[in-house]
Amino acid sequence: MGEDGSNADYGKKEFKRSGSHFTDRVTADGRDGWPVEAGRYRLVASRACPWASRALVSRRLLGLEDAVSLAVVDPIQDDRSWRFTLDPDGRDPVLGIRFLKEAYKAREKDHPGGVSVPALVDVPSGRLVTNDYQRLTLDFATEWTDLHREGAPDLYPAKLRDEIDEVMAGVYDDVNNGVYRAGFANRQERYEEACAGVFRRLEWLSRRLAERRYLVGDTITEADIRLFTTLVRFDAVYHGHFKCNRWKLAEDRVLWAYARDLYQTPGFGDTVDFDHVKRHYHQVHTGINPTGIVPLGPDPAGWLTPHHRAELGGRPFGDGTPPGPVPEGEEVPVQGRP
Incomplete structure (x- = not known):
């Protein structure tokens, strides 16, 4: 299973991208049962994956780092799915799990499809909320506005x-x-x-x-x-x-x-x-x-x-301002950047 939910067997089958199975939304009014709430959700992402990277960029630009914690998985998967082997003892320090698959199973034991990122997980229950990469960043931009940083840009005017x-x-x-x-x-x-x-x-x-x-x-x-x-x-x-x-x-x-x-x-x-x-x-x-x-x-x-x-011309952040420094612990090793 690909990092984004594709069912391509790495060249052995015709490529076909699977749709997101878990499409609940975290919204200001909580209409899907998941209200916007600071500290409640954890974003699980791979820096290797372009679909997950959308959420990483959006979270930074909007200043949601304090509202939504971040778990970065090992770029190398195995048959048990995305792994938290970058963390001490190979276990996510917040969710307490070794594999993202565990959050998927906590939500639906025999769910169809694979284990993809980005994934938004409910910290109190350990259950997956959504793996809808198409909708997640739009909701960050439009539903999480009360928790945006001062000077956050309007990414979806x-x-x-x-x-x-x-x-x-x-x-x-x-x-x-x-x-x-x-x-x-x-x-x-x-x-x-x-x-x-x-x-x-x-x-x-x-x-x-x-x-x-x-x-x-x-x-x-x-x-x-x-x-x-x-x-x-x-x-x-x-x-x-x-x-x-x-x-x-x-x-x-x-x-x-x-x-x-x-x-x-x-x-x-x-x-x-x-x-x-x-x-x-x-x-x-x-x-x-x-x-x-x-x-x-x-x-x-x-x-x-x-x-x-x-x-x-153009104004990168419109009437807003650039995001602040990368939070401690989320820095990427220098690769061509000052």
Whole structure:
């Protein structure tokens, strides 16, 4: 089972992404039985996974670190699912479990599907609340507003939602999910179709971003978060490992500058762990990379080179402010960052 709930057997079957089974929402009014409450929920995430990384970026930008605690799993899974082997004694210090699967079973013993991240877990009961990666960050932006930091940006502004949704749908189909369809394709024609779709959409995005700093409006929105988490993995993983190699991200002037602009924005690059990314994809996807060898490159220092995107205008946080320092204990080891 893939990190995101896909049922691709690492190249042995046709790729198909499974929908999230647990779609309860944590809302301000608690209509699903899960009210917004500081300290009640724990976000379980992998820094390797692009879908979980959306939640990491959103949580940082909105300043929800004190409201929602964070558990980071080992980038290498085994047959028992995501593991808390990065923690002392291999057990999450808050939930008291060794494997994320235990929170899933506490919610539904014989649930269908796999164990995916991101996962939001109810701390008092130890039960999974949701693994709906598509909805989780939207709710962080719109339902958790009472707990946002002062100066938090509006990542899903009401007046732009139709446009944001439209852009995100194309990015999801062709880029976020398209790289997986290319990488796990089991027939030449399926690979070629998916790969062509990836680059058609990337070329469309490059044209769109040539004269505007952000995807929708003049501030960072959910659309930028969702594109970033794929772009930041592109040259390190998708170009070679998933055979999306018509060109590298670094070879497209616009997209490379756009991605560096976001990476250098507080809340984005400080959540990225290239070591976790590369080890997960190259050591877990044994059907694609049976030797398990992890590439040395590319050099992450390139992410810190000047991007000049500020010349296009735009206000990263709108009327708000950048997030503060990364909380103690959540720092990512320096990889090309000062």
